[in-house]
Amino acid sequence: MSIPIQTAEHDQSFRLRSVRLSDLAALAHPTRLAARLDPALSAATLVQLQKSPRLQPRLAELLLDNERASNGSGWGPDLLRGHDPRRAALLAGSIWHARSLLKLVTKPHLTVLIGHIGADAHAFGIRHLAHAIANSLIADPEKLAQQIEHDGHACLGAWLNDSPALERSRVLLRLPVGTPAETPAPEHSNASGRLFSLVVAHFETEIPV
DSSP: OOOOHHHHHHHHHHHHHHHHHHHHHHHSOHHHHHHHSOTTSOHHHHHHHHHOTTTHHHHHHHHTTTGGGTTGGGOOSOTTTTOOHHHHHHHHHHHHTHHHHHHOOSHHHHHHHHHHHOHHHHHHHHHTGGGOOOOSOOOOHHHHHHHHHHHHHHHHHHHHTTSOHHHHHHHHTTSOTTOGGGSOOHHHHHHHHHHHHHHHHHHHTSOOO
């Protein structure tokens, strides 16, 4: 007996939705899950929950407040093409502070800075020096790394604010609770579109994750 086309399409849609939700639950930062379930849960317990195929769709619905997860079957690639949102923030933050990157030339300082942000973010910021935002220079590599991360995350949050709630959540849920992505300032909103157009264009040249 043949299966009606409508039923087959419904089953395929349901399976695709479950896969998308499972992926979201597996990739969510553990602090997001702990905030929804119980902050006292251990990291090991949270990882076990996230790895459970049976629980993943339900956990994703919990993270997305149920109603926003209902259309999961229509999801395409996320706004960052599957790339790590922290890395995206570091790339954007490196452009923001590119003038400081250019001035930081001693080997010990570079070693410290690159240990925090990565060689690719360092090179990316210098390559896009023309789009730098910060005029004040930071000479201390530890402080510079902190500011790159702060301003980069804030720009990411500001950029995401222009997107639908579900698309925004799909990215933010992969970051820990409490990053500057949740509280961008007006200056980040003003620059975020320009910086993230460069970040996303860079991601499009790489193999999607």
